[in-house]
Amino acid sequence: MSYAFVAGCIAIVLFVxxxxxxxxxxxxxxxxxxxxxxxxxxxxxxxxxxxxxxKQLNRSYYVPLEYCRASTDTTSVMRLPDRHAVVHxxxxxxxxxxxxxxxxxxxxxxxxxxxxxxxxIRPGLILCNGPGTVVPLCVAALFWRVVGWxxxxxxxxxxxxxxxxxxxxxxxLYPWADLFVVHWEELHRQYPRSKLVESFVRRQxxx
Amino acid sequence: xSSKNKTILVTVGTTQFDDLVQCVTADQALQSMANLGxxxxxxxxGKGLRPSTISTKYEIEMICxxxxxxxxxxxxxxxxxxxHAGAGTVMECLTLHRKLVAVINSKLMHNHQMELAxxxxxxxxxxxxxxxxxxxxxxxxxxxxxxxxxxxxxxxxYAFPRLLDEFCGFRNNSNSSKIQ
Numbered sequence: 001m002s003y004a005f006v007a008g009c010i011a012i013v014l015f016v017x018x019x020x021x022x023x024x025x026x027x028x029x030x031x032x033x034x035x036x037x038x039x040x041x042x043x044x045x046x047x048x049x050x051x052x053x054x055k056q057l058n059r060s061y062y063v064p065l066e067y068c069r070a071s072t073d074t075t076s077v078m079r080l081p082d083r084h085a086v087v088h089x090x091x092x093x094x095x096x097x098x099x100x101x102x103x104x105x106x107x108x109x110x111x112x113x114x115x116x117x118x119x120x121i122r123p124g125l126i127l128c129n130g131p132g133t134v135v136p137l138c139v140a141a142l143f144w145r146v147v148g149w150x151x152x153x154x155x156x157x158x159x160x161x162x163x164x165x166x167x168x169x170x171x172x173l174y175p176w177a178d179l180f181v182v183h184w185e186e187l188h189r190q191y192p193r194s195k196l197v198e199s200f201v202r203r204q205x206x207x
Numbered sequence: 208x209s210s211k212n213k214t215i216l217v218t219v220g221t222t223q224f225d226d227l228v229q230c231v232t233a234d235q236a237l238q239s240m241a242n243l244g245x246x247x248x249x250x251x252x253g254k255g256l257r258p259s260t261i262s263t264k265y266e267i268e269m270i271c272x273x274x275x276x277x278x279x280x281x282x283x284x285x286x287x288x289x290x291h292a293g294a295g296t297v298m299e300c301l302t303l304h305r306k307l308v309a310v311i312n313s314k315l316m317h318n319h320q321m322e323l324a325x326x327x328x329x330x331x332x333x334x335x336x337x338x339x340x341x342x343x344x345x346x347x348x349x350x351x352x353x354x355x356x357x358x359x360x361x362x363x364x365y366a367f368p369r370l371l372d373e374f375c376g377f378r379n380n381s382n383s384s385k386i387q
Contacts, residue, residue, distance in 0.1 A: 028374055028376060029374065029375050029376045031377060035375065044220055044221035044222065044293065044295060045220065045296070048295035049294060052298075052362075054367075056367075056368045057368050058377070061372065075221060075274065079276065125375070153375075155371065157367070160294045160323070161294035161297075161319060162319060163322040163323055163325070165319065165322065178374075184326065195374075197366050198362070
């Protein structure tokens, strides 16, 4: 049996898995068991938003609920509603204002960490809204999902401060996030696959 | 001149916004504040530089700190909030129904904060200042003083959980297989 044959088989299996995963991504899920949920804390405003969004989650569905923060972010942990929550740490992909050239190296480093972290946590659901930090984690989740190690469904909520344009993270995740949520009608019109949620904002006509 | 009993809170969130801190502690801004009856200036300067002492001429008391785990108390006590246009601070101030002036940090890479400030200004919820240096213009302070914000409608905390439950299929099969 030649190596080419083995390699070919692996390639076919991977291809089928990738097609299958991408077919699943756009569908409404039918989960019957509680989902292990990983909430990614961006820092600052991102953390405020995600904590606000997850405040009223039904804890019997999304259990265990664990958190993940960037290593440079020291304030987020203090704001968690649950003092005993499990909080994982990852290196930050991009600081606010960091140039894209040096971002590349820190992103590769972050990706390396993310692969191990996601493999260890095996989340059923990833909730994120954050900055660069979330991209490596989502890529890692997609990889482990294709391999079949964990479900790793991705829910991305675009920041409330995005009215007209998506964030860089949003643009990167829009094509393959399972659920993509925006807060403003202006954005929802431009990105029809997104879902509009009015947690903080009401429609303009209700004013 | 109105009575001197009002407080201004300046907040920059978790980052830094030295331009704003510098502009509000300059005499030009202090003069306008004093004219409008502010006697206390509370500054949360974040990762930026601690502001130096201010001129005593205007009898304004300055209180500075870098971070607090919750700004809620200070927000509630303030009559006017000058803030960077970050979503967290903006949301908090609007839910607490405070008069908010969002100052744009034009030095940030890809300044999207302006989008939010513009959208909320269009809906009448806050007053937007395009650059910190504008705070030296006395007429701007008059405009801020006269600005009467429309109350921001309360958000629905259950909107996102509902969407997520539906998406994950928990709502659909909650009758057939009960999850404890």
